[in-house]
Amino acid sequence: MWKSPGFVAVLVAVAAAFGSWSLLLPVVPLAVLNNGGSSALAGATTGIFMAATVITQIFTPAALRKIGYTPVMVFAAFMLGVPAIGYIFSMEPLPVLLVSALRGIGFGALTVAESALIAELVPVRFLGKASGMLGVFIGLSQMLFLPTGLALGDHFGYNVVYILGAVIALVAAVMCMRIPRIKAAAKVAPTVEASSVASEKLEKSVSTWKLVLIPSLAVTSLSMTFGAVSSFLPAAVIELDPGLGAALAGIILSITGGSSMVFRYLSGVITDRRGVPGSTMIPAQIAGLLGVVLIAVTIFESWSVWWLIIGAVMFGGGFGMVQNEALLSMFFRLPRTRVSEASAIWNIAFDAGTGIGSFALGIVAASLAYSGAFGAGALVILLGIVLTVADRILGRYRVTEYNNTRARLRGVRKSTD
Template identity: 70%
Template sequence: MVQTGLSRAEIEQLDSMWKAPGFVPTLVAVFAAFGSWSLLLPVIPLAALDAGHGPALAGASTGIFMAATVATQIFTPTALRRLGYNPVMVASAFMLGVPALGHLLGLEVWNLLLFSALRGIGFGALTVAESALIAELVPSRFLGKASGMLGVFIGVSQMICLPLGLFLADRAGYPAVYAAAAAVALVAAVMCLRIPRIKAQPPTRPSPEEKATSAPAWKLVLVPALAVTSLSMSFGAVSSFLPAAVQELDPVTGAVIGGFMLSITGGAAMVMRYGSGVIADRNGRPGATMIPGQVMGFAGVALMALVIANGWPVWWLVLAGVLFGGGFGIVQNEALLSMFFRLPRSRVSEASAVWNISYDAGTGLGSFLLGAVAAQAAYSGAYAVGAVVVSLGILATIADRVVGAHRITELDNTRARLRQLPLGRKRRRNG
């Protein structure tokens, strides 16, 4: 049964994010959708290699997936305004999983790339829609916690389904994984039917006075986007090379730890992303944990470079993974909330698109560029360069804090709306 949405005034009166119509179905749908994606993420390249293709084509299957993802994310805000969240998310969940069945026809080049691209279209639309939808469904004062909970559902899904896909491939064969991914995505599509039938708001046009006193939208989202990109580039190297680096450093202990490193990093990101959201809600605005999160991420990737370069005990890489993952989780949430708070309510879908493009493009770019560095200067060199990139993101955030102290951005954004709530005024008087 499709739920009808509440008005914005009614939503703001809710005393819990869990009472927001459509919030729980959205979380379940996102859990299933990311489960479908995670099942196939490590399996498709492995299947390509087993089919006799070279590493270049195996990598291209992921590359074309991400290219289709980013291209789709650019156009998703327009689709959300014209069609609404419900139909876009149902269609995207369907596109994310069902094309996996096309691989049952074989793994020729055309088949491998075509169905990977189709799945990327579904993933791109879904990632933008789910982040923006959270801002539409829950009260503004719970947005940080709600965004953090979204990260928890995504993180748990990945921690379960990434190893599960490899397990099923080993025990039941690749066709079983394709069928499982399609089935899980259909669960997501069914849950999306319970999302309220609402559309993204059309963009508002500021008055001449507002244009004169407000910064352009791209300036408001640029630095949060750079913060995400700087860390997601390092994440591209971490996800691609860290398990191998662990095993290379210590073939005995590393063989055990290496397989869990991505889960350790992802678990830290999940916990710290939620914690960052709680702090943002208590403060009534994001930003308090952004620089600490970036510093944590820098410390983690720099420690990875030092451990690998100096041959330190492999357990130091576990600490590095926790630091990097925790910092990355904080920056993810802070950047998304900052974009929501800085832009008008009518542009939350654009904020979600910019955030997702920054994340996905950074991950792909990092895998490519830092992989090239690793080929020339080993894994330690790749992580050292990653640390430098993160440090540039920190400097950009500090500069933005200085400039932002004099910036006016009161155009129906979340910060302005919170000031209109009795709760927000009470907090300021008590502060």
């Protein structure tokens, strides 16, 4: 895995880019609230960011084929952080939402490119660990910069955070220039070899959405709640314990990211050993559900703020494993030549959920307080579990496309028999 050309450069570049993102993620909504903005507007800053992200992700696979990974990632890193300087000049609704949308363009291109590039650079047998290691670097970046942004904003003002976010994004752009200059594989029509027809029942191609729908919804169900966690958990912690909460607000977000990092990598290791993804998906969703329920009950009952740490560990761990399981499931079900589409779909599911969750659950928070928002998030995760269980039952009858990872593994087993 480590000998794959450009793998380390990708990890460092992505860590820096997510550092810029993590610095600003909880700071911008909090700055809006501190400047007299509503909870709905605070959530909308993340919502519009993710809306621009999703729109960009739709077009990114075509850009990766036409101009290559390196130019796309350099542009993405620049756009992710540098426009944040615009927050210095105004925190009124229109300027704030415009700057957030510009940054979302960079985030959308980056997230699709980095996941797909890992699948392009690393051999299939190491893909689970490689994807997990990508999560480790992202998680470490979040652990470091999520609390750093809040601490710097509290002690030196938010303008320092905006400038630092722009500088770190430029570092990521420079690192992206060290990535091998390759382009995403062109689309090819699925082919059927006579030997495979003779050796097993004919499998017909089916629509992509049928193969990736349930993994996408699994990610979305938890990322919606993550949108509420990233946007409102710091404010909820401070409201729950004004003294201790100010110190713990950033730390709890850091713990969420750290738990996600560890368990995402663990999920990748398990997948590589089993040779097939999915074994930890449902337990991970259940852990995420229990974590959110604990957060909601703690806030509603005004329990000790320390219970939120346990909830953050459970939610972050479950969320990390679901991320890896869903991405590897898409790589597993789709042809190797379509890894950029798989990455785009996964990222759209992740980021659309985060944006919708921030906006929709922000409205819920305005009406039912923060505990109501997290309770609504728990219901969404529960629905995702139901859908995953149904998919698991029906999966044994699923018809998949040719030339995907599942088909190739079958061919290897048959050739060795």
